[in-house]
Amino acid sequence: MTAGYENHVVLENVTMSVEENDFIGIIGPNGGGKTTLLKVILGLLKPFSGRVDYSPGGLKLSQIGYMPQVAQGDVLFPVTVEDVVLSGLMLNKGAAGRMGKEERKHAARVMDELGLAPLACQALNELSGGQLQRVYLARAVSGSPRLLLLDEPATYVDASFEADFYDKLKLLNERMTIMMVSHDVGTISTWVKSFACVNGSLFYHPHSKITEEDLRMYGCPIQLVTHGDVPHIVLHKHE
Amino acid sequence: MMENIFEYTFVMKSVLGALFASITAGIAGTYIVSRRLVFLSGGITHASFGGIGLGYYLGINPVIGAAVFGLGSAFGMEYLSAKGKMREDSAIGIMWALGMAVGIIFIYLTPGYAPNLMSYLFGSILTVTNGDLIALGIISVIMIVYTTLFYRTLLYISFDESYARTFTTHVDLFKYASVGLVGLAIVLNIRMAGVIMIISLLTIPANIIMLFTRKYLRIIVLSSAVGFVSIGTGFAVSWFTNLPTGATIVTVLVLFWLIARGIRQLKTNSRIERMKKMA
Numbered sequence: 001m002t003a004g005y006e007n008h009v010v011l012e013n014v015t016m017s018v019e020e021n022d023f024i025g026i027i028g029p030n031g032g033g034k035t036t037l038l039k040v041i042l043g044l045l046k047p048f049s050g051r052v053d054y055s056p057g058g059l060k061l062s063q064i065g066y067m068p069q070v071a072q073g074d075v076l077f078p079v080t081v082e083d084v085v086l087s088g089l090m091l092n093k094g095a096a097g098r099m100g101k102e103e104r105k106h107a108a109r110v111m112d113e114l115g116l117a118p119l120a121c122q123a124l125n126e127l128s129g130g131q132l133q134r135v136y137l138a139r140a141v142s143g144s145p146r147l148l149l150l151d152e153p154a155t156y157v158d159a160s161f162e163a164d165f166y167d168k169l170k171l172l173n174e175r176m177t178i179m180m181v182s183h184d185v186g187t188i189s190t191w192v193k194s195f196a197c198v199n200g201s202l203f204y205h206p207h208s209k210i211t212e213e214d215l216r217m218y219g220c221p222i223q224l225v226t227h228g229d230v231p232h233i234v235l236h237k238h239e
Numbered sequence: 240m241m242e243n244i245f246e247y248t249f250v251m252k253s254v255l256g257a258l259f260a261s262i263t264a265g266i267a268g269t270y271i272v273s274r275r276l277v278f279l280s281g282g283i284t285h286a287s288f289g290g291i292g293l294g295y296y297l298g299i300n301p302v303i304g305a306a307v308f309g310l311g312s313a314f315g316m317e318y319l320s321a322k323g324k325m326r327e328d329s330a331i332g333i334m335w336a337l338g339m340a341v342g343i344i345f346i347y348l349t350p351g352y353a354p355n356l357m358s359y360l361f362g363s364i365l366t367v368t369n370g371d372l373i374a375l376g377i378i379s380v381i382m383i384v385y386t387t388l389f390y391r392t393l394l395y396i397s398f399d400e401s402y403a404r405t406f407t408t409h410v411d412l413f414k415y416a417s418v419g420l421v422g423l424a425i426v427l428n429i430r431m432a433g434v435i436m437i438i439s440l441l442t443i444p445a446n447i448i449m450l451f452t453r454k455y456l457r458i459i460v461l462s463s464a465v466g467f468v469s470i471g472t473g474f475a476v477s478w479f480t481n482l483p484t485g486a487t488i489v490t491v492l493v494l495f496w497l498i499a500r501g502i503r504q505l506k507t508n509s510r511i512e513r514m515k516k517m518a
Contacts, residue, residue, distance in 0.1 A: 044404055066405050073399035078273050078453045087395045090406040095392045095413070123453040139402070 001050030003033075003040050009048065010036045014202040018147070020057055023173045025192035025208075026181045028220050032199040034181040035069065038149045041179075042066055057146070062091045065145030067136050069152040069181070075124040081135050082120040085111055088142030110142045114168060130161040134168070141172060148172065150180040154187075166191040185210060252372065253364050256431050257470040259375035260440065263424035265463025266382045268441035269455065270417060274397050279316055280421060281438050282331035286312035286338030287426050288434050291359055292345030301359075302371065305426045308338060313422035317415055362433025362485035364474065375427045382420055386459065393417065394455050436485040440466060443492040450503040469495055 004010040011033040018024065026034050039045040041052055043061050054060065065088065073084070085107045086099050111117045114134045124132065133153060140148060150169075154162050169178060170191060182188045185195075195205040197218035205214060271280045287309040294304025312334050320327045346356065358366045386393065396403040396413050404410050425437055432440050444462035452458060473488030480487075 042405055062406070064405075066402070068401060072401045074275075077398045078269075078449060078455050078458055079394065079398050080453055083394065083455075084398070087391070087398070087402070087406075090391060090395060090403075093391075093406075095407055095409060096388050097391050099391060 001040065001047045001052065003036055003045060003047040005036075005045075010200070011040070011047075011198070011202070012200055013050075014198075016196060016202055016204055017056075018177060018179065020146075021173065021177055023169075023178045023191065023193040024180070024196050024204075025185070025188045025194070026179055026196045026198055027183070027185050027188075028198035030183075032220075033202075034198050035151055037196075037198055037202070038066070038151055038179070038181065041147075041149060059146055062143070063146040065091075065140035065143055065148045065176075067140040067148075067150045067153055070155050073124065073136075075127075075132070077124070079124065080120065081111070081116060081122050081124070081127070082107055084124070084135050085116070085138045085142050088139040091143035091145070107138075107142055110138050113171075114138050130165070133161075133165060137165075137168065141176070146176055148176050148178045150178065152181050152183065154182065154184065162187060185215075249364075252367060252369075253474050254471075255372055256364055256367055256375070257467055257474065259372070259379045260428050260431055261444075261463045261466030261470060262379045263375065263382055263428060264437075264440040264466050265444060265459050266386055267421040267424040268445040268466075269459045269462055270393075270397065271421060272442055272445040272449070273455065273458075276418075276421075277438065277442050278328060278331055279418075280425060280441055282316065282335045282338075283309050283313050283422050284425050284429070284434055284437050285335040287422075287429060288359065289338040289341035289345075290426075291429070292342030292349075295349045296345040300370075302374070302426065302430070305429060306423065309422040309426040310419055312338070313418045314415060317418045321411065321414075358433075359429060360433050360435050361483055362429070362431050362436055364431055364484055367430050371427065371430055378420070378423050378427055382424065385416070385420065389413065390456065431485075432488070433485040436489050439489045439492050440470075443496050444469065447496050447499045450499050465495065 001014050002009060002012050003014075010031075014033075014037070026037065028034050036045065040047050042064060043052075073079075082104070086103060088110075089099065089103050089106065090097055108117065108120070111120055114137060116131070116134055116138055119127065119131060119135075124135070127135065137150075137153065140150070153165065166188070169180070172178065179196075180188065180192065189195075189208050189210060192208050194207060195210050197203045197205065197215065197220040199219050201219070203218040203220075205218070267280075271277055287305040290304035290306065290308030291301040292304070293308070294301030297304070316327070316331065316334070319325050319330050355366070392403070392407060392409075392413060396407075396410055400410060400414075407413075425441070428437055428440065444465040445458055447465050448458045448461045452461070469492045470488055473484060473491045476482065476491065477484040477487040
C-alpha cells in the first residue's frame with residue numbers, strides 16, 4: 001500500500017498483516033507516516049495504491065476504535081463525560097442513532113472499568129489530563145471494537161500516570177487487538193507484544209524486545225530510552 | 240371595535256413572532272456558540288443585507304434576496320474553512336463589509352420610495368408580514384425535526400469533527416445543512432430583530448444557559464425559553480416607553496446575562512465556602 005497527501009507520498013509500498021490479539025507498538029520518526037498508517041486503516045484516507053484487506057479476520061470498519069493524538073474536541077464544548085463515551089457507540093448506529101437506557105448502561109460499564117464512573121456528569125474542562133485521556137480511551141473502546149488504534153496516547157499526561165494507563169490497555173488487549181503509535185520505545189516495550197517501525201517504509205518486528213541494532217536496521221532514527229538500572233538516554237542517529 | 244381587532248392581531252403577531260424567533264435562535268444560537276461561530280454568524284447577517292438591497296432594487300421580496308445572500312455566504316464560508324485556504328476571520332470581515340455596502344448601494348439606486356432602512360438595521364415587529372411569520376414557523380419546525388432526528392450526530396460533529404468522520408461519511412453534508420439552517424434562521428429573523436441586533440438573540444441566551452449547564456439539549460431548550468422571555472419583556476418595555484423594540488430586547492438580554500453571571504458567581508462562592516467548612 002502506498003499513501004500520502006496531495007502530491008506527497010508518506011508511506012511507500014508498505015505491507016503488513018496484523019494478527020488477532022497482537023499489541024503492536026508503532027514507532028518511527030516524526031513525519032515517518034505513523035498517523036497516516038492509522039488513518040488508512042480507519043478508512044479516513046484512501047491510499048494512492050494498494051488497499052487494506054479486512055476480510056481475513058472478518059473485520060468491519062465499525063469494529064475499529066480510535067483514539068486520536070491529542071483529541072480535537074474543545075474542552076469547553078457543552079458535553080459531559082458520558083456524552084463523549086456514548087459517542088463511541090455511534091460506530092454501530094446510523095446518523096439518526098439514539099442513545100437509550102441500554103446504551104447508557106453499556107457506557108456506565110465502560111466508565112466503571114476505566115475508573116470514570118464518578119465523573120460521568122462532569123464537563124471536560126473540569127478534568128485532569130489523565131482523566132481526559134481515559135475519557136478518550138473510553139470513547140474508543142465503548143463501541144466494543146475488535147481493533148483499537150491509539151495515536152500517542154501518552155501525550156495527555158505526565159509520565160507518572162502512564163503505567164496506570166498501559167495497565168488498562170493490557171486488560172483491554174485480552175479482548176481486542178491494539179495498535180499504538182508512540183515515540184517512547186523504551187516505555188512501551190514493557191507492554192507491547194511487537195513493534196512496527198514506520199519511516200516511509202514499514203518493518204514488523206514480532207517481539208517486544210527491540211535493540212538499537214534492530215532500530216538501525218529498520219531505518220528508524222528514534223531515541224531509545226533505557227529503563228531500570230541505567231538512568232540515561234541513548235540517542236540514535238539515522239545512518 | 241376596529242381598534243380591538245387591530246390590537247388583537249398585533250399581540251398575536253408579536254407572540255408568534257417571539258415564539259418562532261426564540262426557537263430558531265435557541266437552536267441556531269446553541270450551535271454557533273458551542274462551535275465558536277458567532278463571528279461567522281455576524282458575517283452571514285450583514286451579508287444578507289446586500290440581498291435586502293438587491294431585493295428592493297429588483298422589486299422582489301427583500302427577504303428572498305436576503306435568503307439568497309445569507310445562504311450563499313453561509314455555504315461559501317463553510318467551503319472556505321473546509322478548504323483551509325484562507326484566513327477565515329479575514330474572509331468573514333470582507334464578506335461582512337461587502338454585504339452592507341452592496342445593500343446600501345442598491346437601496347440608494349432604487350428609484351422612488353426609499354424603504355425604511357432603520358427597520359432592517361434595528362428590527363421592528365410592525366414590519367413583520369404574515370408571510371414572514373409562516374416562513375419562520377416552517378423553519379422552526381424544520382429545525383426542531385432536524386435537531387431531534389440527528390441529535391447525537393450533530394452533537395458529535397460539533398464537538399469533535401475528526402472523530403465523527405470515523406463513524407459517519409456525511410460530516411460535510413451535516414455541516415452544510417446546519418450552517419444553511421443557521422443562515423435561514425438569521426435571514427428570517429432580520430425583520431423582527433434587525434441586522435445589527437440579531438447576533439444578541441443568537442449568542443446571549445445560549446451564553447446565559449451555558450453558565451449553568453453543560454448539556455447540549457438543555458441549552459437549546461432553556462435558551463429558547465430565555466429568548467422568549469427576553470423578547471416578551473423587550474416588547475412590553477418598548478410598548479410602554481416607546482423605545483425602539485430591537486434595542487430594548489438587546490438591553491433586556493444583556494441585563495439578564497449580567498444577572499445570570501451574578502447568580503453563577505454567588506453559587507461558586509457558596510460552594511467554595513462549603514468546601515472550606517468541610518476541610
